[in-house]
Amino acid sequence: MTYQKLRITITDNGNGKALVKRVKPSSVAAKCQQIVPGDHIQSINGESMVGSRHYEVAKVLKSLPVGVAFKLVLVEPRKEFDQIAPRSQLGKTTAPSNLARSLSGRVSLRLRRDGKAAVTDMPSNFDIKASEAIDDILENYLGIRDAEMSTSIVEVYKEKSSHMADFAAELKNKFLVDLVSENEKLLYSIWTKLGELKRSQNEDLTQKENFETDSD
Numbered sequence: 001m002t003y004q005k006l007r008i009t010i011t012d013n014g015n016g017k018a019l020v021k022r023v024k025p026s027s028v029a030a031k032c033q034q035i036v037p038g039d040h041i042q043s044i045n046g047e048s049m050v051g052s053r054h055y056e057v058a059k060v061l062k063s064l065p066v067g068v069a070f071k072l073v074l075v076e077p078r079k080e081f082d083q084i085a086p087r088s089q090l091g092k093t094t095a096p097s098n099l100a101r102s103l104s105g106r107v108s109l110r111l112r113r114d115g116k117a118a119v120t121d122m123p124s125n126f127d128i129k130a131s132e133a134i135d136d137i138l139e140n141y142l143g144i145r146d147a148e149m150s151t152s153i154v155e156v157y158k159e160k161s162s163h164m165a166d167f168a169a170e171l172k173n174k175f176l177v178d179l180v181s182e183n184e185k186l187l188y189s190i191w192t193k194l195g196e197l198k199r200s201q202n203e204d205l206t207q208k209e210n211f212e213t214d215s216d
Contacts, residue, residue, distance in 0.1 A: 006027060006028055006029045006035070006061070007023070007024040007027035007028070007029060007030075008020050008021075008022065008023050008024070008027070008029050008035060008143065009021045009022035009023075009024075009139050009143055009144065009145055010041070010054040010057055010058050010143055010144045010145075011054050011144060011145050011146060012053055012054040012057075012146070014148075016050055016051040016052070017040045017050070018040070018041045018049055018052055018053065018054045018056075018057040019037075019038060019039065019040055019041070019054075019077075020035055020036065020037050020038065020039045020041065020074070021037060021145055022037060022145070023035055023036065023037060034074070035072075035074065038076070038077035039074040039075065039076060039077065040074065040075040040076075040077065041057055041072065041073075041074060042073045042074065042075050043071075043072075043073040044057070044060050044061065044064075044070065044071070044072055044073075045064075045070050045071050046071065047060065054144040054146065055142055055144055058142050058143045058144050061143070062143075123151075125201070126197060126198070126201045127151070127154055129197055130154045130157070130193075130194055130197050131147065131150040131151045131154050132150075133193050133194075133197065134150035134153050134154060134190060134193070134194075135147060135150040137186070137189050137190055137193060138150065141183065141185070141186040141189070142186070152174060153171065153190065154194070156170050156171055156174060157190075157191075157194045161194070161195075161198065164187070164188075164191050167187075167191060168187055171187075
């Protein structure tokens with residue numbers, strides 16, 4: 001049973017655990033009925049995956065020889081909510097001004113991987129569409145889904161949208177790995193998709209401006 005035939009999507013909780021997010025119907029993983037969403041991938045062929053990010057686990061799986069059996073140790077998800085801290089341990093509450101802004105819909109409260117909360121501007125339609133598209137591309141190429149990583153990639157593109165080389169270099173600096181920049185097809189797919197969405201957004205804005213001018 002090989003990774004290519006497993007057809008599983010991996011995510012992580014940002015706390016050293018890579019998890020099975022999706023098992024595609026009719027795949028080998030679905031038929032064996034031993035791999036289910038939520039399972040923590042503990043080890044592969046005796047090599048511990050504890051503390052590894054999802055893309056690192058996916059890379060190990062993809063490196064396995066085709067047609068050679070391997071051992072995948074999974075741990076069922078815990079049922080209790082032992083990761084939730086009491087209110088007294090959550091720290092200070094959001095400042096009234098930020099809370100009011102959040103309720104008004106102009107900003108959102110975002111929980112980071114380190115457990116800290118931050119008030120950020122609400123994403124635009126481009127941000128939402130682009131992040132969803134990048135998440136789909138990451139799943140297609142790497143077998144992972146990570147909304148936070150996809151959002152970060154979009155933010156990098158907004159800053160480095162002039163040259164693909166600058167975009168790739170910034171991705172490498174941001175993630176401290178060649179996760180995207182080492183894969184030319186993946187990088188090109190992301191760059192092309194974001195370019196398409198950006199052009200579509202600009203066309204929509206132009207049409208809106210022309211309509212408002214005609215109305216005047």
